[in-house]
Amino acid sequence: MPSVKLARKSTDTDMTPFVDIAFLLLSFFIMATKFKPPEPVKVETPNSVSSEKLKTENSVLITIDNESKVYVSFGGKTDADKAKITGIITALNSSRNLGLTPQEIANFSSTPIIGVPFAGLKDLLSRPLQEREKIKQPGIPVLDTLNNELIWWIGEAKKAFGGTKLIYLVKGDNVSKYPAFEAVINSLRKNEEFKYFLITGQEGAPAGSELDVMRKSNR
Amino acid sequence: MASIEGGDGGGGHKKGPGVKKAKKLSTRVDMTPMVDLGFLLITFFIFTATLSTPSTLDLNMPKDTNKDEEQTKAKQSGALTIMLGKNNNVYYYEGELAPDGANFKQTTFKGIRDIIINKKKSVIASYTGNAACEDKARKAGKTDIKYECADEDFVVVIKPTEEATYKNTVDILDEMAINNVKRFAMVKIADSERELISATEGGPAPATTPAP
Numbered sequence: 001m002p003s004v005k006l007a008r009k010s011t012d013t014d015m016t017p018f019v020d021i022a023f024l025l026l027s028f029f030i031m032a033t034k035f036k037p038p039e040p041v042k043v044e045t046p047n048s049v050s051s052e053k054l055k056t057e058n059s060v061l062i063t064i065d066n067e068s069k070v071y072v073s074f075g076g077k078t079d080a081d082k083a084k085i086t087g088i089i090t091a092l093n094s095s096r097n098l099g100l101t102p103q104e105i106a107n108f109s110s111t112p113i114i115g116v117p118f119a120g121l122k123d124l125l126s127r128p129l130q131e132r133e134k135i136k137q138p139g140i141p142v143l144d145t146l147n148n149e150l151i152w153w154i155g156e157a158k159k160a161f162g163g164t165k166l167i168y169l170v171k172g173d174n175v176s177k178y179p180a181f182e183a184v185i186n187s188l189r190k191n192e193e194f195k196y197f198l199i200t201g202q203e204g205a206p207a208g209s210e211l212d213v214m215r216k217s218n219r
Numbered sequence: 220m221a222s223i224e225g226g227d228g229g230g231g232h233k234k235g236p237g238v239k240k241a242k243k244l245s246t247r248v249d250m251t252p253m254v255d256l257g258f259l260l261i262t263f264f265i266f267t268a269t270l271s272t273p274s275t276l277d278l279n280m281p282k283d284t285n286k287d288e289e290q291t292k293a294k295q296s297g298a299l300t301i302m303l304g305k306n307n308n309v310y311y312y313e314g315e316l317a318p319d320g321a322n323f324k325q326t327t328f329k330g331i332r333d334i335i336i337n338k339k340k341s342v343i344a345s346y347t348g349n350a351a352c353e354d355k356a357r358k359a360g361k362t363d364i365k366y367e368c369a370d371e372d373f374v375v376v377i378k379p380t381e382e383a384t385y386k387n388t389v390d391i392l393d394e395m396a397i398n399n400v401k402r403f404a405m406v407k408i409a410d411s412e413r414e415l416i417s418a419t420e421g422g423p424a425p426a427t428t429p430a431p
Binding site (some may be wrong): 011015018019022023025026029030033041045046047048049050051052053054055065169170172173174175176177178179181182185188191192194195196197198199200201202205206209210211212 | 245250254257258260261264265267271273274276277278280281282296303332336352379381382383384385386387388389390392393396397398399407
């Protein structure tokens with residue numbers, strides 16, 4: 001008896017194109033990824049409607065963490081910038097009698113963030129790099145107007161960078177309290193600096209608001 | 220088709236007639252583990268990719284000055300004072316604070332936008348002309364003179380308390396940008412205002428007290 005035999009088709013599918021695409025994507029992401037530099041202090045910034053991009057060349061970054069502690073760090077990638085940053089600590093060493101050794105001064109430019117009062121700076125800089133990155137710092141004293149050490153930091157940074165215009169970045173945490181921010185602004189104002197950039201996340205202008213209307217009409 | 224015979228096929232050592240042909244091994248490799256790994260890496264890189272670049276919000280502060288002629292003048296009629304309290308509370312009053320605190324009101328960050336917009340509208344509506352400003356705008360080549368000058372008297376004074384967070388401060392500065400407030404100032408809070416805020420925050424807030 002003749003019977004119709006159905007050809008048994010294999011359930012295997014050729015996965016080659018699929019794998020090709022997968023690895024294409026993989027190589028794209030490997031190449032396109034820029035890793036976030038490790039953040040010694042975790043800060044969650046608020047959002048703003050500002051669309052200006054962040055610039056980090058020749059910048060002084062003042063960080064306020066969630067406990068309203070203030071930290072300072074100096075941006076600079078080239079050797080000339082590093083020399084200037086070392087100049088900051090050399091000047092502070094002599095003006096504030098910190099008693100730092102040359103090795104401790106050299107350690108300064110590799111320290112990611114400074115958040116200690118001048119009294120604790122020697123101890124911080126004498127530690128090896130790994131400890132300096134991880135150690136919990138007490139924050140620069142700013143709230144006491146008579147002993148606002150941030151004024152010194154900014155003053156020396158201004159001197160060390162000489163003619164170059166410094167950009168002052170303020171990166172505050174959502175829950176940090178206003179007095180810390182006010183103290184930071186005041187110490188910048190004491191140094192005759194009146195333009196700052198607050199680092200924020202991005203959000204769109206609310207629909208129908210004046211800014212929204214202005215942006216749309218410009219387009 | 221040319222093929223290389225595997226040397227160690229089944230019964231490879233027997234030679235001569237009747238030799239079993241070496242079993243042809245499949246050249247297919249099971250790619251599943253490789254694909255698994257590939258996708259694992261893709262997921263990893265997608266998640267770690269920094270997609271959101273931070274932006275910056277400009278803030279310009281005026282120079283500290285005691286000289287009268289250098290100080291920024293603000294008309295009482297066009298002033299709106301906003302105070303930031305704890306727990307994201309916002310307080311405001313228009314013009315000057317009444318001695319009994321009658322015009323001292325409470326709102327939220329959601330409500331403050333309408334208050335700013337309304338105040339701006341009322342300042343623009345009551346605009347009668349400002350020769351100095353209009354001259355300046357004309358010289359600067361501005362086309363819409365009235366638009367440039369009508370809100371000249373509108374000033375927002377921001378007074379954050381010690382309890383306000385940095386987020387509150389940025390939010391209110393953002394509100395200035397959103398509503399295109401050209402003149403605003405950040406000022407230290409006065410004691411009388413602080414007392415009013417603590418009285419409001421300490422006692423039951425009128426708006427949230429349920430009716431008996």
